[in-house]
Amino acid sequence: DDVDGAGGDVAVMDGLEALTALRERESSHTPVVVMTASSREGDGLVYNYLVREDDEEAGLCQVELSGAERHCVRVPNSHHSFAQLPEGRYAMLVADTRRVAEYLVEGDALIEVAPNGDSFILYSPWDHLVWDPELQPDMDGYVEWTHANGVFYDEAGETVLVSMRN
Numbered sequence: 001d002d003v004d005g006a007g008g009d010v011a012v013m014d015g016l017e018a019l020t021a022l023r024e025r026e027s028s029h030t031p032v033v034v035m036t037a038s039s040r041e042g043d044g045l046v047y048n049y050l051v052r053e054d055d056e057e058a059g060l061c062q063v064e065l066s067g068a069e070r071h072c073v074r075v076p077n078s079h080h081s082f083a084q085l086p087e088g089r090y091a092m093l094v095a096d097t098r099r100v101a102e103y104l105v106e107g108d109a110l111i112e113v114a115p116n117g118d119s120f121i122l123y124s125p126w127d128h129l130v131w132d133p134e135l136q137p138d139m140d141g142y143v144e145w146t147h148a149n150g151v152f153y154d155e156a157g158e159t160v161l162v163s164m165r166n
Contacts, residue, residue: 031049031050031051031057032049032050032051032052033047033048033049034047034048034049034050034079034080034081035047035048035080035081035082037082037084039062039084040084043064043065044062044063044064044065044070045062045063045065046060046061046062046063046082046084046090047060047061047063048060048061048075048078048081048082048092049061050078050079055076055077055095056074056076056077057074057076058074058075058076058077058078058079059072059073059074059075059078060072060073060075060078060082060090060092060113061073071115073113073115073116073117074117075092075094075111075113075117075119076094077094077095077096077097078092078093078094079093079094079095079108080093080148080149080150080151081093081148081149081150081151082151083151083152083153083160084153085112085153085160086155087115088114088115089112089113089114089115090112090113091110091111091112091113091122091151091153091160092110092111092112092113092119092151093108093109093110093111093148093149093151093162094108094109094111095107095108095109096108096109096124096125096126098126100131100133101133102141103133103141103142103143104141104142104143105131105143105145106142106143106144106145106146107124107125107126107131107145107146108125108146108147108148108162108164109121109122109123109124109125109126110122110123110124110148110151110160110162122160123162125145125146131143131145146164146165147164147165148162148163148164148165149163149164149165150162150163151163
């Protein structure tokens with residue numbers, strides 16, 4: 001599904017830093033462009049955005065170098081980073097928050113997003129690790145557990161790598 005009302009400004013600059021194109025989007029809140037990368041084909045840009053006031057208003061967009069939008073998909077709770085996979089697919093980080101006793105614990109899942117916006121979980125720490133409240137401080141009932149912030153696709157090994165801080 002195309003994203004209606006997703007916001008943000010994306011500026012495309014040439015090598016001399018002259019403004020080549022500007023894409024303005026409508027939004028009720030100010031979006032943040034988190035990461036921008038060249039498209040796999042090299043003929044455009046891909047960027048992910050989020051709106052701090054609304055976790056559901058987040059996604060991924062492809063634009064041509066002229067600034068014309070090719071395609072956007074909504075990816076709720078996405079953040080930080082993505083990696084381009086073959087066949088127009090993406091690996092992305094999303095918040096995977098769960099209640100554990102009196103704590104709200106945020107883990108990070110790695111998902112795969114298809115060009116049409118369909119997604120599925122590739123990895124969630126909740127399936128492999130156990131959160132221990134003794135090992136991590138409580139921030140008023142909220143705990144940022146895994147803090148994933150980097151995704152890289154190794155094409156030679158057909159492997160997705162994820163960086164986690166905690």
